[in-house]
Amino acid sequence: MTIPAGDQLQEQAKTATFVWQMSELGDPYAKLLLRQVNPYRFCEQARELGPIHRSKVGPWVTADHALSLGILRDRRFGVRRADGTRDLAQFTSMDDSFLKLDPPDHTRLRRMVTPFFGARRFNGQRKRIEQLCHGLLDAVDTTKPFDLMDELVRPLMNTLVRDLFQVPEDVAERFDRNCTTTGRVFEGFASPEQYEELEAAVADLRAVLGELVELRMEQPGDDVVSELLTAYREGGVTMDEVIGVLGLLSIAGTESTSHLMGNGVLALLEHPDQWELLKADPELATKVVDETLRYDPPNQLISRVAHVDVELAGARIEAGDSVVILTGGANRDPKAYPDPNRFDLTREGGPESLTFSTGIHFCLGAALARTAAEICFRVLVDRVPTLHQAGPVRRRMASSIRGLHRFPVSA
């Protein structure tokens, strides 16, 4: 059951007031939740309070890399409470997928789509991704200011997500629109109308996915819908679950990967020496991906709930307590990465960033996101070597997602 729009807004307003009050008392996590332009200084303040501390807002908070890694791999923590109830209010009827399930249901559903998401599949699509990037850049006059998000990265990711499903051309625009609106859930709502618009998009996305399922029942193909329908026919998954998994895959990748690309290009343009390095050696595009994932990740928070009482770094976390991992903070933990606030393509060693999570919920789309972003950086530096920022960026106002709405650039 979802929460009615009015109650949702009231809840949101109460929470916002409380968070603001706690930020006034100096709580770093509360300050971070206020959607700050620079979350990293609050991550540092959080780290100064110890490897893990209890925020005045409620959850335990950590920006310690080793500790975060341990929590994400520790089966004493889950994404729901031990009794299976949710820790947080359900935002929309789509917000119910294996991302938010613990084993055994998580394992059963994830297993059905895992084979589809191997690195080999996306490596085989490199030519297609390259052609898409070139096609999008062919359509803009790069000598005049253009919006990198609208003209390149979002349409690229919309197409790649549609490819996973083999969405027919005649519903492509409707599919993209619904995915974009649904992805806005992370920003909260300014009015009941906005909330209702979101629920309408969720309902329509479900309808499109339903139509797609019917089509693939008749004409199976090499796509993730057909893969899930095989599992459905074998009785391993219900139709509601099929739609839930497809819903998750529709919205999980587009925004996050677009922001990886946007944040990466912004970091490169803000560090012209690094742009020059990439220009001289486009093979460094894979390093741009790694370093952006570490330095300015598109997702900033991962939550877990303790299933049993746990002692961690001297803190006693009780069953049912929430723990928030500040991904962006853990990725800048000086114990894990020397000189962590420097964007450096020549960085060697260090652990993998926590941006794709780790453990059983490790991002299923990581190979797709990596391949798409690497090719996008490579094509961009090749096609527009004199790329520069052509106006102020507009940021997305969400504390969990870090990315750009507007990013004007030109050659």
Ligand code: HEM
């Ligand atoms: C840069 C881009 C991306 C980032 C930063 C990202 C990040 C994440 C993170 C942090 C999680 C795990 C959350 C947790 O541990 O609770 C996750 C899970 C997931 N991601 Fe991604 N993701 C990205 C791209 C994608 C793409 C392109 C897809 C697919 C189209 C995708 C599909 C998924 C799915 C299905 C899960 C659920 C995995 C599970 O719960 O077992 N992601 N992602």
